[in-house]
Structures are given as structure tokens and as C-alpha cells.
Amino acid sequence: MQQPTRVLLWTDGPGPYLDAIAKAGLSDRVAVETLPRTETPTQAQRADTEALLAWGAPKGLLPEMKSLRWAQALTAGVETWLALPDLPPALTLTCARGTHRESMPENILGAIFHLMKPYAAVNEDQKRGQWVRRMATPLSGQTLGILGLGEIGQRVAHLATALGMRVIGTRRTQAPVTDVAEVFPMERTDAMLAQSDFVLLLLPATPATENYIDAARLSHMKPNAWLLNFGRGHLINDADLIAAVKAKQIAGAVLDVFRQEPLPAAHPFWTTENIMVLPHIGGGHPQRDRVVAQLFADNLTRFLDGKPLAQVVDRAAGY
Numbered sequence: 001m002q003q004p005t006r007v008l009l010w011t012d013g014p015g016p017y018l019d020a021i022a023k024a025g026l027s028d029r030v031a032v033e034t035l036p037r038t039e040t041p042t043q044a045q046r047a048d049t050e051a052l053l054a055w056g057a058p059k060g061l062l063p064e065m066k067s068l069r070w071a072q073a074l075t076a077g078v079e080t081w082l083a084l085p086d087l088p089p090a091l092t093l094t095c096a097r098g099t100h101r102e103s104m105p106e107n108i109l110g111a112i113f114h115l116m117k118p119y120a121a122v123n124e125d126q127k128r129g130q131w132v133r134r135m136a137t138p139l140s141g142q143t144l145g146i147l148g149l150g151e152i153g154q155r156v157a158h159l160a161t162a163l164g165m166r167v168i169g170t171r172r173t174q175a176p177v178t179d180v181a182e183v184f185p186m187e188r189t190d191a192m193l194a195q196s197d198f199v200l201l202l203l204p205a206t207p208a209t210e211n212y213i214d215a216a217r218l219s220h221m222k223p224n225a226w227l228l229n230f231g232r233g234h235l236i237n238d239a240d241l242i243a244a245v246k247a248k249q250i251a252g253a254v255l256d257v258f259r260q261e262p263l264p265a266a267h268p269f270w271t272t273e274n275i276m277v278l279p280h281i282g283g284g285h286p287q288r289d290r291v292v293a294q295l296f297a298d299n300l301t302r303f304l305d306g307k308p309l310a311q312v313v314d315r316a317a318g319y
């Protein structure tokens with residue numbers, strides 16, 4: 001009789017993942033162990049684990065896990081995994097790409113509504129007992145430019161188009177995208193920026209996207225345009241963005257991701273007028289673990305059956 005495959009769930013909330021494994025009918029085919037994030041795998045776990053679910057791994061650990069053939073990251077971004085100098089070349093790495101599909105597009109649109117609709121100001125008026133007639137700016141007819149037309153970007157495009165917005169964006173491949181009026185190659189990013197009333201960053205973290213939005217690219221944006229970053233903090237040159245907002249070169253920015261999180265209290269983003277700091281709320285929602293667990297259980301089934309895994313990370317591309 002074949003020995004069960006050894007699986008390690010290295011996360012503080014393994015419940016949804018255990019449930020998904022059982023629901024998929026895999027309980028008899030795997031031997032599952034759980035481990036809180038604050039603890040490190042035992043010598044036995046390092047020797048025996050064949051499939052790993054984790055947020056990341058410290059330097060030196062993965063090469064010791066000689067039986068490990070597959071690691072499932074709990075996040076869509078895998079820059080911390082790829083930054084490991086000793087990431088085993090033969091290890092298959094999959095990510096949680098697509099598991100933010102429900103929450104993040106809604107939060108992105110929520111940010112745009114916050115910018116264009118006066119509800120926050122009205123709430124402050126109410127606290128002061130003041131009746132102030134304020135004007136809401138329509139979204140219909142405005143242009144949303146999306147840098148990174150992946151699964152999340154395409155979902156945002158669909159919802160924004162339903163609101164009457166014109167959506168344009170950049171993509172590595174030039175195939176038409178449903179609900180996107182024009183797809184630009186990455187080398188024509190500046191042309192896309194020049195047309196956009198809102199610029200949404202959804203690019204992955206790679207060496208090519210480091211400081212992608214800098215003074216030069218900000219100079220191509222409209223003075224009334226807003227920048228929204230729900231991708232990765234390193235996409236923006238912080239100092240250049242602050243200078244552009246202070247100089248009213250652009251209207252402002254809504255930022256959900258940062259180079260260092262939590263954002264340090266002394267960082268000027270906190271106090272720069274028209275820069276809104278969000279505490280990385282874009283992708284989270286109460287059922288996210290269950291969504292990721294479904295992906296993991298599907299991949300575990302594929303792994304056990306020797307079939308190709310879903311959401312495999314392209315190490316060369318960086319995501």
C-alpha cells in the first residue's frame with residue numbers, strides 16, 4: 001500500500017485548509033501536519049514534507065527539505081520567495097493568484113467612489129451639525145487606466161465599464177481584452193498615462209517594475225488625475241510621488257501597499273495632503289482563507305494525480 005503524501009500547513013489558521021482537504025476526499029491520501037507561523041519545522045518535518053503551504057520561508061530552510069517537491073504560497077505576490085538565494089531550482093512554486101478576485105475590485109472601486117463622491121465630507125459636516133450642499137462628480141465618461149490587465153485588472157475593467165467609464169490599460173501581450181477600449185504595450189505606458197483620469201497599479205513585483213512610477217512617468221499624468229496603488233509598494237518612487245502631489249502635478253494618490261508594512265509613523269505619506277494611506281485592506285475579506293483553501297485542495301489533487309498544477313510561478317517573469 002502506497003504511503004500517504006506528507007503535507008505541512010505552515011499557517012496560523014489551518015482550519016479551512018483541513019476542511020478543504022477533507023471535502024476534496026483527500027484525507028486518506030495525505031498525512032497532514034499543521035504548524036503555527038511563529039514556529040519552525042522540526043527535523044522530521046524538514047525531512048519528510050513533500051507539499052508545503054506557507055506564507056514564506058527563511059533562508060536556509062528549503063534546501064534542508066529534501067523531500068519537498070511543491071510549495072503553495074498563501075499570497076499572490078511571491079517576491080519574498082523568489083528573493084531567497086537558496087530557493088531550490090527543482091521546487092515547483094505556486095501562488096494564490098486570483099483569490100482576491102471578489103474583494104480587491106470592490107475595494108478599488110470603493111476608493112474611486114471615495115474620491116469622487118462627497119460622503120466623507122458630508123459625514124464631517126454632520127458631526128458639526130452643518131447642512132452643506134456638496135457636488136458629486138460622475139464617473140461615467142472618465143477614463144481608468146490599468147497597469148496590469150491580469151485577472152484582477154480585467155474584473156475591475158468589467159465593473160468600471162458597467163459604470164460608464166472608459167477603460168484602457170497595459171499588458172505584456174497585445175490581445176484584445178473584454179471591456180477594455182485600448183490595450184497598450186508596456187513601452188507605451190506614458191501614452192496611457194496621458195489619457196487617464198485614474199491610474200491603477202496592479203503590476204507584480206519584479207526587478208523591471210522597481211520604481212516604475214517615478215518623476216518621469218508622473219509628468220505624463222493629468223493634473224486632475226489620481227494614482228491608485230493596489231499592486232506592490234515598490235512600484236512607486238515614494239519621494240517622486242510626494243513631490244508630484246505637493247506640486248499639484250497630479251491630484252493625489254490612494255495607496256494600499258508600501259515598501260515597508262506597517263508604514264512607519266514618520267513616513268511623509270501620512271501627512272502629505274491628498275495622499276490617502278490604506279492599511280493593506282485591498283485583498284482581504286472574511287472568506288479569503290476558504291477561497292485560497294479551495295485553490296490549494298485543487299492543486300493538491302493535481303499534485304497527487306501527477307497532473308500540472310494551477311497558478312505556477314514563472315520564475316523568469318517574477319510572478
